Amino acid sequence: MPRGRYSLHDPHDHTPLAEEHFQCAPGPSGWRYVSQLTNPEGGHSGSVDLTLDDLGRPIRLELHAASWQVRGAALDGVTWVRTDPTGTHATEGNVAAHAFTGTSPAFLVATTRLLRLTPSSSSATRVRLVAFTDPVLAPRTVDQSWTLLRREAHATDNGPLTVEEYQVTALDTGEQHTVHIAGDVVLAAPGIELEDLESPPSAFPDPPLD
Numbered sequence: 071m072p073r074g075r076y077s078l079h080d081p082h083d084h085t086p087l088a089e090e091h092f093q094c095a096p097g098p099s100g101w102r103y104v105s106q107l108t109n110p111e112g113g114h115s116g117s118v119d120l121t122l123d124d125l126g127r128p129i130r131l132e133l134h135a136a137s138w139q140v141r142g143a144a145l146d147g148v149t150w151v152r153t154d155p156t157g158t159h160a161t162e163g164n165v166a167a168h169a170f171t172g173t174s175p176a177f178l179v180a181t182t183r184l185l186r187l188t189p190s191s192s193s194a195t196r197v198r199l200v201a202f203t204d205p206v207l208a209p210r211t212v213d214q215s216w217t218l219l220r221r222e223a224h225a226t227d228n229g230p231l232t233v234e235e236y237q238v239t240a241l242d243t244g245e246q247h248t249v250h251i252a253g254d255v256v257l258a259a260p261g262i263e264l265e266d267l268e269s270p271p272s273a274f275p276d277p278p279l280d
Contacts, residue, residue: 071095072255074267076175078107081247081260086110087204089265090118090174094254096272100124101183101254103176107135116204118174126183128169136205142170148200152207163200165211171199172207175256178249182236183274187218194239213241219248228270233257 073093079086092105100122109115116135123129131142131150142150147166153159169184171177177199185195194215201212217237223230236249250257253271257264 072253072267072269072271074255075265076256077263077265078173079261079263087173087261088115092118092176094176094179094272096254096274099129100126101179101274103174103179103254105174105176118172118176120170120174120176120180122180122183126169126180126186128180131170133172133202133207135207138205138207140202140207140209142200144169150200150209152209163209165198165200165209167198167200167211169197169199170202171212172202173204173261175259175262178256178259178262179251179254181214181216182234182251185216187216187236189218189221193217194237196241215239215241226270231270232273 071093076090078088078090088107088109090105090107094103102121105118107116119132121130127144129143133140137155139153140150142148147164148170149164152161169180185197187195194217196215198213200209202209219235219237221232221234223232231252233250233252237246238249239246247260249259253273255271256262
């Protein structure tokens with residue numbers, strides 16, 4: 071069960087945004103990720119609790135940020151309820167999308183589990199996601215394309231570590247960036263740095279047969 075800490079910063083000017091203390095692991099239902107976020111002053115600023123099924127679909131999502139809350143799941147596309155800080159107003163949303171995304175590294179791992187790409191894929195794979203943007207978890211629909219550029223094994227003290235490099239394209243702007251993932255841990259991505267890891271990434275089981 072990997073435990074560690076990511077630092078999150080603005081990918082454009084590198085302003086520190088938060089630190090995310092996380093743990094994650096494959097389980098009977100698929101994969102679960104939980105984390106607590108602290109702001110640059112050290113105060114609590116939010117949390118993430120995401121569970122995927124064995125096909126990479128979000129079966130449970132709970133986000134907290136600035137006293138806002140979102141609960142969501144894959145249901146008729148993706149469905150969520152967003153509650154304001156007072157707890158008196160809740161808004162339900164539903165979009166014909168594949169999954170969720172946001173600032174947490176958990177969503178990058180979740181997208182790769184959903185797509186199950188291979189380096190031999192000749193074209194990019196398009197995916198529609200609902201992004202919850204900080205600080206008020208406002209939802210917006212985004213379209214991306216993902217390509218697995220390469221998969222390489224690196225020698226470590228704990229044995230070979232397989233690292234996957236993805237190219238991600240925002241289809242509305244054409245902006246591209248790369249993401250490096252090993253198992254269920256993000257090694258590098260825009261706005262994300264892995265600062266500490268107490269145990270090696272988990273290796274996912276082979277996908278179930280249809």
